[in-house]
Amino acid sequence: MASVDEVPPGQSKVVPIGRWGVGVYNVNGRFYAIANYCPHEGGPLCAGRTHGQTVKDDSVPGGAVEIRDGEFIYCPWHQWGFELATGTTAIKPEWSIRTYPVRVEDGKIIVTA
Incomplete structure (x- = not known):
């Protein structure tokens, strides 16, 4: 799979597992693994960028802030966003992405499919 280092x-790394590969993400020391496939139109999801979630906050200029930095992946084709931990999307919840259990043993990241 991959080592913690x-x-x-x-950062993230796409590993060749299955048809499209699996993206492994390190968010503040916690690892997540997702299918490298966007259910919207089949885009390479893991080629997108990770960001936080934008929420309304009337106390700041512009009225919005970003929270949960790095916990969401956005497809490079149409910017559909998915939560790395759960695979859910606010756009169309029934089109969530597949996530995989991840554990770390002896410095190795192990994804269970």
């Missing part, structure tokens, strides 16, 4: 905090 290969995926430092804030």
